[in-house]
Amino acid sequence: MLDHNQWLEARRKGIGGSDAAAIIGLNPWATPYTVWADKTGRIPPKEDNEIMRQGRDLEQYVADRWMQETGKKCRRKTKMLRCSDYPFALANVDRWVVGENAGLECKTTSIMNLKKFKGGEFPETYYCQCVHYMAVTGAERWYLGVLVLSQGFHTFVIERDEDEIQALMDAERDFWKYVELDAPPPVDGLDPTTGAINTIYAGDTEDGIIEIYGKENTVNQYLTIKQRIKELDIEKERIEQQLKEELQLYEKGICGSYQINWKGQKRRTFQVKDFAKDHPEIDLDRYFKTSEFRKFEIKEAK
Structure with a gap:
């Protein structure tokens, strides 16, 4: 076995x-x-x-x-x-x-x-x-x-x-x-x-620049979609603003077959910088997790 x-x-x-x-x-x-x-x-x-x-x-x-x-x-x-x-x-x-x-x-x-x-x-x-x-x-x-x-x-x-x-x-x-x-x-x-x-493809990377052939349309498509997503995010936010204006101080609203919620919530966060300032004798390095990654972006070539 x-x-x-x-x-x-x-x-x-x-x-x-x-x-x-x-x-x-x-x-x-x-x-x-x-x-x-x-x-x-x-x-x-x-x-x-x-x-x-x-x-x-x-x-x-x-x-x-x-x-x-x-x-x-x-x-x-x-x-x-x-x-x-x-x-x-x-x-x-x-x-x-x-x-x-x-x-x-x-x-x-x-x-x-x-x-x-x-x-x-x-x-x-x-x-x-x-x-x-x-x-x-x-x-x-x-x-x-x-x-x-x-x-x-x-x-x-x-x-x-x-x-x-x-x-x-x-x-x-x-x-x-x-x-x-x-x-x-x-x-x-x-x-x-x-x-x-x-x-x-994590880890050590290669120095220099490689030429990528035949993918210019793909790059253009990527940039177009990225711009559309940005525009749609703005439009989504505008609609959300309209509905918040309708709710005002109410937590719930009914619109046809939909219920719209805008409930108050509390979130507690630990203020690392403030804590470090108040307690400089404590080494906080071991509490931080380091992640390695490669950032992907497209910009105009010089």
Whole structure:
């Protein structure tokens, strides 16, 4: 059985179930670019945290609860799986259901995600992961057991759909070409991609200036959008001013089907400079966090 570090290294050699949703744009915390950067070793693996640890530690509990809820049996499957039809796809499944051509995915999530399970719904990321596993294993269905901490336990079943599997595998195959070519997928303007780019190109920079060819229209587009955003921010502020004039000293106002709030609030802030002036004998340097980053801007060349 692989330890956690060996598992992280092995999953870089193919697309895992947890990568599937990001590749097709359904994961708010990851994008095709971040998955590519991870697979090609350009960014470090995600640091282990308490949420991830609880998910691993409670996996057996979720499996036990699922067996109690359904009356079915399941067993652990520790081997990382591949199939010849989709050699780029990996499956590290949580459990295999005894007596069925089916698997079980065990999930633990926070109470903050409770609303995602209203009316028999569940997150799209879970669905993509289960479809991915059915593609790799050939399973007829995939079960899902979800523990919402301190709130309840949910069970779902996803039946095999060949069209869904083919669509996902086609997208994964196209994505894997970027990994094989060591060339990044198109950027998308999303925060995770920005974070990955900033990580990849952090650190020591090169001296001098490079010539960027064929991107003048892109630069003009950037500057035009930046100006439009500035104008829209001013327009938004003007409208807000109009509505504040209507509210005057009232905290709430009704306008058709909308309620407008302008409530008084208090915020306490620590005045570092004043404290340092009053207590010059205390060294405050160790309380400051230093962050390194690269500032991006465009200006007229001289």
